């Protein structure tokens with residue numbers, strides 16, 4: 287007799303490759319695929335993790351073990367012929383790139399390899415942040431994000447050149463929420479010191495997504511033919527919640543039982559100074575050529591520029607306010623669960639050992 291899991295619909299694609307599964311968002315996406323496999327043993331994804339032989343990140347042996355998971359290493363992500371061969375040898379249908387922010391240029395070679403492979407039908411470029419779909423806004427407020435947009439342009443052309451066989455999905459998440467909360471000082475929020483930089487009064491609404499929700503969203507795009515079709519060649523905006531800096535600070539104060547010291551920040555001034563730093567160091571061409579290291583993963587000025595756009599609202603293009611647009615969110619279409627901001631903040635404070643007695 288068939289078990290209930292036998293009756294789950296089969297997957298439109300099963301052979302996926304994750305690049306960057308050793309990193310921040312990639313590891314959350316890997317976890318989500320492994321969770322799918324645990325709950326759907328009759329319809330698993332076959333997961334290949336692609337890493338570099340020179341990786342500074344976790345070694346393959348440190349990745350969470352499971353069946354249906356193999357780890358392959360390549361010398362560099364710019365080696366198109368080797369990538370093409372790997373994709374063909376393993377019959378990869380989906381490539382999920384979560385490559386680091388200032389390595390997104392490498393995706394040009396990955397896209398070429400996907401076209402040449404003839405096996406890959408969906409490419410997820412490394413977006414996972416602000417809504418970068420509007421060229422004018424990106425050029426004005428976050429010029430280096432043009433590097434991400436250029437990859438989507440390449441994917442659009444690749445889709446045409448393969449007669450629509452290769453498709454793409456760009457997942458837009460706003461601010462990584464639970465991840466950032468526990469990194470002291472990130473986005474000017476330092477919970478251990480109970481200090482926070484507050485942009486333009488702190489009441490500006492912004493989109494925030496927990497890491498597990500990002501993983502669930504990527505998996506959801508691939509679990510039914512209708513979702514696979516619906517998400518083809520789309521920017522797919524998701525969140526865990528829409529919040530404000532003041533709401534987050536109030537919750538931190540509630541769960542630590544301590545008050546936070548706030549420093550006012552002007553979004554416009556933060557953005558202008560960030561863009562001036564980037565321009566001083568060579569502008570977009572220097573960003574394009576930047577060689578990130580574990581010590582200096584980001585171009586100087588870029589994190590401030592990102593922060594201004596994440597929390598600065600309409601004054602900086604509203605690239606992190608997509609839930610306010612009609613049909614701006616894909617959460618329901620992807621069947622994503624509602625998440626609770628209070629629970630998230632409480633658990634972050636607990637992880638920092640600061641939950642009030």
Ligand SMILES: NC(=O)c1ccc[n+]([C@@H]2O[C@H](COP(=O)([O-])OP(=O)(O)OC[C@H]3O[C@@H](n4cnc5c(N)ncnc54)[C@H](OP(=O)(O)O)[C@@H]3O)[C@@H](O)[C@H]2O)c1
Nearest residue numbers: 306308309310311337338341385386387412414415461462
């Ligand atoms: N919305 C937000 O708040 C937010 C925050 C952070 C990041 N993001 C976005 O999320 C995406 C992924 O970021 P992440 O923080 O998850 O990335 P990450 O952890 O810094 O890096 C991801 C992977 O990229 C590979 N990598 C690192 N340096 C490289 C280099 N110099 N050349 C080639 N590959 C390199 C590494 O994989 P291997 O070592 O295994 O090769 C690494 O594990 C980016 O698009 C980023 O902009 C968004």
